[in-house]
Amino acid sequence: MLNYSTSEENYIKAIFHLQRQDGTVTTNELANELKTKPASVTDMMKKLKVKKLLNYQPYQGFRLTNEGNKVALGIIRRHRLWEYFLAEKLKFSWDEVHEVAEELEHVSNKKLIDKLDEFLGFPRTDPHGDPIPDANGKIEISKKICLTAMALNTIGVVSSVSDQSSEILELLEHKKIAIGTKLEVKKKFEFDNSMEVKIGRQPAFTISNQLAENIFVLSN
Template identity: 70%
Template sequence: MNFSTSEENYIKAIFHLQQEEDTATTNGLAAVLKARPASITDMLKKLKSKKLVHYQPYRGFRLTSEGKKVALSIIRRHRLWEYFLSEKLKFAWDEVHDVAEDLEHVSSKKLIDKLDEFLGYPRFDPHGDPIPDSQGRIEKHQQVSLSEIPLNKTAIVCHVGDQTSALLELMKHKNIGIGTKLEVKKRFAFDQSIEVKIRQQIPFNISELLAKKIFVKYGV
């Protein structure tokens, strides 16, 4: 019922990887956790023995439903702390993540439920990601403009702000349409432009004006 910081980081990372691809891979996880593939294999065996992942050697892995429950509780802690840091302690948007990364491993359920209450049961963290409730229920997606989504989250284009041909021409040229999967890689303070990546292509920049017209939904 209680997991080490390291185990928790693995579980959380697998959860996020699974949002993209249904099944996570050793190398993929190694990249995310900045660890060597051999270390991933070691830990996966352990998580398997604890019945937190389905895992067949060489075949990738997926969280079990127990594993998902654990992941959601870690994500709940993380996002509540992010909300606290931003809302109460007035941290800037981009400073909250690293601190929350530490705080999330303090696992007292009472602490987290009381924090939730204190914060007024917020539904989204400062990045717009939904916060699981104490039962692990989470709002699957939300729809926001491309200019508002967090970095490095896969999002799917689901709506366009208007139907002017000028807009559609530009989108066509950039190869973005409804259903396109993309990720925001970087934001540039100078002109609010953002760098996006679609499919396997090299990331490219789009203007703030365009970003505000593109609406996406994205997972947790």
């Protein structure tokens, strides 16, 4: 496995995440995700194509090749292992780990990462509930779904929150919703797409559609 620059790695990772949702990724989407300009994206796409990490024809959008996906999974492995380390060992709170892991993930020493994995006891998911690829790049398919997509009267374990603003954290804290909380959907209202949910045997309470769209759960 070759070595890639921090910048290249950030592009690869962003494409990987965007293509999960979209299939194919566009220049503007990627520029927006990386807070850069479309022209810079085009430049980098040419580079990654030459390195055979990317399928790309001008104006047609792009996807990672198999090799590109492998590289992406390596970066994600590093990122999530460091997140786990930060939360579990250094006692960072789950909303602080992402930013620090963004820096640590670019240290790409294979032995370091494999020994870190072992030291942590081969964790299966990071503090947000996202699965950690193993040393071979294998990753469990996440059964993670959005709270809005849950069927009535099913229970899900909160595994991640996509927005991480202090505003959403304030609201989550008030509603006593955290990573690991078990939520049961009791009612959905078509008018505003709000829903009523319960935690354990406590009385049901209301969640707005905006909030529900940012909460993801693991369900059986």
